[in-house]
Amino acid sequence: MMDGSPNDLSHVVEADRAHIWHHLMQHKPFETNDPRIIVEGKGMRVWDQGGKEHLDAVSGAVWTVNVGYGRERIAKAVYDQLMKMNYFAGSMGSIPGALFAEKLVEKMPGMSRVYYCNSGSEANEKAFKMVRQIAHKRFGGKKHKILYRDRDYHGTTIGCLSAGGQDERNAQYGPFAPGFVRVPHCLEYRAFEQEGAPEENYGEWAASQIEKVILAEGPETVGALCLEPVTAGGGVIVPPEGYWQKVREICDKYEILLHIDEVVCGVGRTGTWFGYQHYGIEPDFVTMAKGVASGYAAIACLVTNEKVFELFKDDDTDPLNYFRDISTFGGCTAGPAAAIENMAIIEEEGLLENTTKMGDYMLDQLQALADRHEVIGNVRGKGLFLGAELVADRGTREPMAEAKVQAVVKDCMAQGVIIGATNRSVPGKNNTLCYSPALIATKDDIDQIIAATEGALGRVFG
Numbered sequence: 001m002m003d004g005s006p007n008d009l010s011h012v013v014e015a016d017r018a019h020i021w022h023h024l025m026q027h028k029p030f031e032t033n034d035p036r037i038i039v040e041g042k043g044m045r046v047w048d049q050g051g052k053e054h055l056d057a058v059s060g061a062v063w064t065v066n067v068g069y070g071r072e073r074i075a076k077a078v079y080d081q082l083m084k085m086n087y088f089a090g091s092m093g094s095i096p097g098a099l100f101a102e103k104l105v106e107k108m109p110g111m112s113r114v115y116y117c118n119s120g121s122e123a124n125e126k127a128f129k130m131v132r133q134i135a136h137k138r139f140g141g142k143k144h145k146i147l148y149r150d151r152d153y154h155g156t157t158i159g160c161l162s163a164g165g166q167d168e169r170n171a172q173y174g175p176f177a178p179g180f181v182r183v184p185h186c187l188e189y190r191a192f193e194q195e196g197a198p199e200e201n202y203g204e205w206a207a208s209q210i211e212k213v214i215l216a217e218g219p220e221t222v223g224a225l226c227l228e229p230v231t232a233g234g235g236v237i238v239p240p241e242g243y244w245q246k247v248r249e250i251c252d253k254y255e256i257l258l259h260i261d262e263v264v265c266g267v268g269r270t271g272t273w274f275g276y277q278h279y280g281i282e283p284d285f286v287t288m289a290k291g292v293a294s295g296y297a298a299i300a301c302l303v304t305n306e307k308v309f310e311l312f313k314d315d316d317t318d319p320l321n322y323f324r325d326i327s328t329f330g331g332c333t334a335g336p337a338a339a340i341e342n343m344a345i346i347e348e349e350g351l352l353e354n355t356t357k358m359g360d361y362m363l364d365q366l367q368a369l370a371d372r373h374e375v376i377g378n379v380r381g382k383g384l385f386l387g388a389e390l391v392a393d394r395g396t397r398e399p400m401a402e403a404k405v406q407a408v409v410k411d412c413m414a415q416g417v418i419i420g421a422t423n424r425s426v427p428g429k430n431n432t433l434c435y436s437p438a439l440i441a442t443k444d445d446i447d448q449i450i451a452a453t454e455g456a457l458g459r460v461f462g
Contacts, residue, residue: 009049012037024423041069044438044445046418054413057437057449058420063232063264063385066291067345068438074296074341081337089331090116100336103343104303107273110282113309115302116335117327120263120289121155123300124226127259127285128159129325130304131224132179134257134311137321145217147210147225147256150185151234151426154226154261163226166234166425181217183210183225187237189378189389190397203240207247219254224285229275232264233425235432236387238380244279257308259285263300264385267291268346268439271356271383278382284308292339299335351439358441359383365450366435373457375400386435388453399431404460408433411456417449 016035021027037049046054046069059065067074081096088094101114117123128146135144148154148163155161161169162176165185170176184194186206191197198205214222225247231237251258258281265275266288272278274286285308289300312323346352363381366388370376377391390400390408405421412419420434433453437445 009037009039013049041065043068043070044441045069053416055417055445055448055452057435058418059436059438060295061418061420062290063269063436064290064295066268066439067294067342067351068440071294071296071341071345073345074294074338077337077341078297078334081333085333087331087333089328090326092331094331094333094336096333096336096340100339100343103340104301107343108286108303110305111286111303112306113304115304115323115327116330117300117302118298118329118332118335119155119300120261120287121157121160122327123263123287123289123302124154124163124259124261125157125159126302126325126327127224127226127287128163130285130302130308130312130323131257131259133323134308135223137311139220139223142221143223143255145179145181145222146259147181147183147213147222149183149227149231151187151231151237152185152226152228152261153231153233153425154228155263168424168427168430169233181213181222183213185231185234185237186239186243187231187235188240189380192397201242203242204246206240207243207250210247211250211253214250214254214256219256222254222256224257224259225251226259226261228261229265229279230270230382230385232385233422233434235389235422235426235429236381236385236434238382239279244276244281248281257284259283259287262286262288263290264436265382267342268352268355269383269385269436271352271359273352275382292342293335294338294342296342297334297338298329298332299339300330346439349440354441355383355439358437358443358446359386361443362386362435362437362441362446362450365446369450369454369457373454373461375457375461381435384435384437384439384441388433388435390431390433399429402430405431405433407460408453408456411459412452415452415455417452419449419453 013034017030038046040047046056105111132144135141150165152165154163159177161173162180164170188202191202260276260283262274286303293299315321366379370379375390376388377394378389380387390405392398392400409419409421422430422432
């Protein structure tokens with residue numbers, strides 16, 4: 001497609017229309033319109049079945065392709081590994097599994113053990129199961145509750161939706177698993193909607209609301225707190241100053257395990273290897289998936305510290321004392337093989353530094369866009385993970401109608417630039433444009449993304 005060759009993909013389009021159940025999509029329009037097939041990718045750009053080029057500002061739609069498309073060295077590493085040894089269950093080890101785990105924990109001071117699985121949802125489920133097993137082993141089952149935050153998202157399974165702070169994403173999928181308890185969000189832009197929120201030291205106050213929930217539930221019943229370092233699909237929410245330090249203090253005070261979900265932020269997205277590392281805290285669990293291998297192979301990891309690990313081998317005479325769990329595809333070798341090369345690319349090409357530099361540039365450009373367009377109420381983000389919240393009125397901060405927000409996304413797509421927006425997450429507040437270009441993004445790429453957004457805003461809002 002890059003060379004403009006007239007490949008006839010009409011049969012592929014019809015096969016897709018007849019047989020594929022797409023993700024996050026209403027299929028009624030496909031009765032009269034063709035589904036879009038992405039045929040090829042190179043660097044920051046992808047081509048559809050019609051040969052149209054698109055600049056991808058969302059890294060594969062869901063914040064995944066961190067090092068960009070067409071990385072031959074990753075493909076070759078996966079091929080070589082599959083030819084040598086493709087799979088054995090995680091009850092045994094593999095060469096790439098051991099080597100990537102070693103490299104990974106080197107980037108995570110204080111962490112030491114890697115549990116492989118195949119998706120972010122599954123990685124979070126593993127952490128939830130560990131918390132529950134620890135509750136039974138040490139606390140007679142009582143300290144089993146898992147706290148999660150309003151607007152945060154942790155996956156698609158019933159267990160993860162039970163810890164899901166996005167009511168639209170949860171709608172019609174209950175009843176949910178018991179023992180999951182919501183705590184308030186920390187979006188300073190909407191602090192005025194929270195009773196008692198102060199104008200100063202909001203971060204500490206927002207964290208203190210978590211402590212209120214713990215005390216109401218009973219600290220002896222709360223086993224873990226699960227949070228995203230920067231909330232993703234709930235609105236690209238960067239935690240306010242003082243928030244994370246206070247959260248860690250609260251967890252220490254009540255002997256609560258801190259689980260940080262890095263499925264979106266992990267492996268470079270915010271300019272550090274992991275989002276939590278901006279805040280000088282040490283978690284007990286870290287989960288990751290998307291950017292670990294940039295989508296070149298399916299891989300997810302649950303990483304724990306040695307304190308957690310030791311709890312599962314303190315009595316080897318007890319046949320129930322180890323973590324009695326398995327992830328079938330956690331035994332695939334393609335994932336860690338790809339992840340090793342992915343990490344090497346990030347290091348060799350200085351992509352953490354580029355993410356910080358280009359992220360700062362893009363945030364400035366979005367702010368300049370806000371200065372020219374009243375409809376942008378707030379811009380925020382960390383590294384190349386950015387959002388622009390659209391409002392109908394800057395004074396009242398009334399959220400922009402979702403149809404108008406989606407019209408901006410659609411206009412950008414027509415221009416050949418793929419951006420995102422919060423989708424089926426917070427009722428009445430799916431109003432944030434989302435940007436997560438690959439970590440290889442240049443100023444020219446960002447300028448094109450900003451120009452497309454500005455053109456769309458002008459056409460949609462006048």
